[in-house]
Amino acid sequence: MVISPSLSALHTLAHNARQAALHLGSLNTAERNQAIAAIADGLTAAMPEILAANQEDCAAAEAMGIAKPLYNRLLLGESKLKSTIAGVKDVEHLPDPLGQVTLHRQLDEGLVLKRVGCPLGVLGVIFEARPEALIQISSLAIKSGNAVILKGGREATRSCQVLTEVIQTALAKTVVSPEAINLLTTREEIRELLGLNQYVDLIIPRGSNEFVQYIQQNTQIPVLGHADGICHLYLDAQADLSKAIPITVDAKTQYPAACNAIETLLVHQAIAAEFLPPLAQALGEKGVSLRGDSGTQKLIDCEPATEADWCTEYSDLILSIKIVDSLEAAIDHINQYGSKHTDGIISEDLTAAEQFCQRVDSAGVYHNCSTRFADGFRYGFGAEVGISTQKMPPRGPVGLEGLVTYKYQLWGHGHIAATYTGQGAKAFTHLDL
Amino acid sequence: MVISPSLSALHTLAHNARQAALHLGSLNTAERNQAIAAIADGLTAAMPEILAANQEDCAAAEAMGIAKPLYNRLLLGESKLKSTIAGVKDVEHLPDPLGQVTLHRQLDEGLVLKRVGCPLGVLGVIFEARPEALIQISSLAIKSGNAVILKGGREATRSCQVLTEVIQTALAKTVVSPEAINLLTTREEIRELLGLNQYVDLIIPRGSNEFVQYIQQNTQIPVLGHADGICHLYLDAQADLSKAIPITVDAKTQYPAACNAIETLLVHQAIAAEFLPPLAQALGEKGVSLRGDSGTQKLIDCEPATEADWCTEYSDLILSIKIVDSLEAAIDHINQYGSKHTDGIISEDLTAAEQFCQRVDSAGVYHNCSTRFADGFRYGFGAEVGISTQKMPPRGPVGLEGLVTYKYQLWGHGHIAATYTGQGAKAFTHLDL
Structure with missing residues (x-):
């Protein structure tokens, strides 16, 4: 050239x-x-x-x-x-x-x-x-x-x-x-x-x-790549407290600046009164500041959360908390405010977990584990090029396959398209080899 | 919402x-x-x-x-x-x-x-x-x-x-x-x-x-989708005339308005004098107007081709022709002027064909067949959503798989990332199931 x-x-x-x-x-x-x-x-x-x-x-x-x-x-x-x-x-x-x-x-x-x-x-x-x-x-x-x-x-x-x-x-x-x-x-x-x-x-x-x-x-x-990483954890009505606490702490504090750390905790109203006080204590011990909606404020000591909190990636030891009245409400919140990165549900109810994993529109949908696993090395990709929050593939953590594409090679022996069109058209065999 | x-x-x-x-x-x-x-x-x-x-x-x-x-x-x-x-x-x-x-x-x-x-x-x-x-x-x-x-x-x-x-x-x-x-x-x-x-x-x-x-x-x-479809056919030094003529005619005239029809024919100088006159006659019989570079003009009757011709998708019964002195020159021309859609080589030299298919940077690289095969139905995809000339997948003719993506589901039992980091970190098994 x-x-x-x-x-x-x-x-x-x-x-x-x-x-x-x-x-x-x-x-x-x-x-x-x-x-x-x-x-x-x-x-x-x-x-x-x-x-x-x-x-x-x-x-x-x-x-x-x-x-x-x-x-x-x-x-x-x-x-x-x-x-x-x-x-x-x-x-x-x-x-x-x-x-x-x-x-x-x-x-x-x-x-x-x-x-x-x-x-x-x-x-x-x-x-x-x-x-x-x-x-x-x-x-x-x-x-x-x-x-x-x-x-x-x-x-x-x-x-x-x-x-x-x-x-x-x-x-x-x-x-x-x-x-x-x-x-x-x-x-x-x-x-x-x-x-x-x-x-x-x-x-x-x-x-x-x-x-x-x-x-x-x-x-x-x-x-x-991805701009935001607003990840959520949802504690379902059937959540197991002994899993919910360590996973919430890990997902928030293990590396707060990471894109796969959580920013918002959604808690089903049926378990909020039981779960929130011990959760607040465990998070407090790790130095996490809490911001809660009105229901949360009644149950634990926290700052009030505003609409802006649901849209914020703190990248810091801050967690917003919202009480929701159903699995549907949790899914809707995540699909509205999330960044399609990684979101998890804690529940012993497998049907709820499957609903969550199917309907949450994110690259990673997790059940009973920390969002911090969203990473190419942890997925076993060997090398990580980045994490994509776009819908089109490659999506989520991307390894070397994000740097390659493909081309179609067609090898013939004088074949022309006219043979396969119009009256007397020959049929394709379409035989996978 | x-x-x-x-x-x-x-x-x-x-x-x-x-x-x-x-x-x-x-x-x-x-x-x-x-x-x-x-x-x-x-x-x-x-x-x-x-x-x-x-x-x-x-x-x-x-x-x-x-x-x-x-x-x-x-x-x-x-x-x-x-x-x-x-x-x-x-x-x-x-x-x-x-x-x-x-x-x-x-x-x-x-x-x-x-x-x-x-x-x-x-x-x-x-x-x-x-x-x-x-x-x-x-x-x-x-x-x-x-x-x-x-x-x-x-x-x-x-x-x-x-x-x-x-x-x-x-x-x-x-x-x-x-x-x-x-x-x-x-x-x-x-x-x-x-x-x-x-x-x-x-x-x-x-x-x-x-x-x-x-x-x-x-x-x-x-x-x-794709904007341009500037496709090429290259007749190599080792091209077989009995394949070159019908494939060129098919690729240009079978449906000239299609994006996978050719716009430019590249001809190796070693065969130009032998191939161009019968090619011109066959194309002329189909009503194709020819535009050639200076070398082509010496061998057949045609309009002069200008720089603009190499960049033009005629979508009509017009074909530009250029004589090249090597396979490399043909590949360079296609990579410079093509639209990464579909380009073919006619040659009995398999090494040249492999070089062409490897180095031409297009979604479709064809050997000894018409570019008109670039189509989802012909590829056996059942339904065609479009043809993409972008490098990232989906590339080329796209079937239903262009309308789907994927998500990663991670199913755990209380797993947290801290277990796998720092001193005493547990190793991942990374065992494909």
Whole structure:
């Protein structure tokens, strides 16, 4: 493809990334795995250089007065780097997501249709402070035959630059083009990237709700991810208290900033008086602030919950509580206020659980367990690309299969459509092979 | 869900459609099939009424001076209506696309993950003149457990209104809510529909390229469809002339307005002098106008092709021809100018064919057969929802599986995430069942 000289540097970079992707996508499993092994080796050899660049990023961030949690995410110590490199080797050993034949059908004698797994092409991944994300994403991209254009957090610029150079140098010794892995460093480039429909096949944003929403609203490229994670737990009339308390505590407090932590607890009125006081005590011991509707306020000590609470992802040790008069009311509340992420029911009534799992319109519907299990690693996917709250697949926690698509191959021997139309039309055999 | 009185009628309609969808999605196969059978019966009983309304539409369109092809699409004669009703009965007998378990895994003892096929929710389908599309879409929607909001062509308003009433009346006698099938009648409602992200899960536009592009660019709701269909056929150095001629003629002339008809023929220079004259003669006999690059112009009588020709979907008996010096050049041309729809190679060289099928970045990659096979019915999908040229699945011709998604159900016995994290963390079993 000829690039006109008037096109921007990013345009050229994206064009070259697509060319690299077309080549990468035609490599076999061993060739892609060798490239991943070369990345692991290159990173291991360059550890001192990488850690030094990260130290510079950390020092600069500290001088700017960065918040402690962000600093911790930016900091790439030796043990974090080593375990990330070990993760690269894990990716090398994952099953190949490409080449799977999911349909193999004779349409007629000598005319055979195959649906074959193939890469998406070019991924645009925008992530925040954690520099090890660049390593993880690069190895997943190569495993799945995709080129990637990365944009890391501003604070991590030096780390990301060194990591990209090390990975590109490693790739240069393999059959994979170094142009398969690309780094953007300015915020302006994000907006331009979002307009490159002809080169970029999927955008994966990792960051705040507002950031993901901004991306979703400013691109025609498909976006894999989720803005909100407003998850619910519903304690049914037939809930078992000995399950309800530990699951509620786990779902709220085990990692409150996670998208799969609960924000609202729905409690059936039949058990509210019995359950809420011990629940409030258990949650209080973990430092959770409670906000309740009027019924809840009569039973336990809590702040009043307003309409806004039902729509809020606290990402913090805060829980809103509402008393509902039926399973139907719980389902309706979740379908209205939830973000289609993950919602659970605690009940010993299997019919109620089945109703809940069928009628709640979320990617994850859970019975008698914590919403915190909504995660690609916990599902056994090996690697997690993200969690999608869209309805169209891939939905929920997404592993490598979110980075691949398929194409239809049709192999004939001179077959033409006219043979199968009009008077005397030949019938298709449609015989699965 | 409570609807504020300030919301529009369409908002309320969409809200009610979503409620109907949640109920419809929880029905079993037999219940949904009974509703489809009731629709077929209702339509059969109401045939005189439907044909009369269609006659009115046709008379009004004729008075407005409607073009003949559009008139033919609008006209719903007795035989077309009967065969459409027969199609409804076919949908009744298709396999149920819902409820398939595509993953069933023990995460740990007593903690079982299932990925289960489920409906998308509410479909927005915007179609043109053909009133029978309303019947087809309604039956596919109910089969797949989805509600639908339909907008037909302006010319077909009377036909669509009667059809919708007949279908709703038929549904009222079943467990499916009549609110599952809805009709919009004004163009203004389309724009509002495109903004109803919270209710509508998928938009399926059927119409001109410009119309589909307009839809794609004006909604955050996923769109299933394709704007362009710029398909190619490449005659390789090792092409067999006895296959090349009939396949080229079929791919161009069998139905030139179809999206899977070819627009550009790429010819390897090694065979151009031998192949182009007989090809030009065969195409000329079918009334095809040829536009060639400079090399082509030296070999056959044709108009000059300009850069714009490589980007044009003629949808007519016009074919552009370009001579290329290698397989690589053919692949590059297709990846640059094609619309990722369907592209074919004619060659006796299997290595070249495999290279082509691997490196051409299209939903359909064909060897030694006509691109006209790109079609859900020909692929054996039973019913076609549309053809998608997006990279993310569903891609290519899409059957009922394009109207379904999945959710993850997790069934536990009090399991919490804390058990599996930190020191002394329990390992997951990840045992496929």
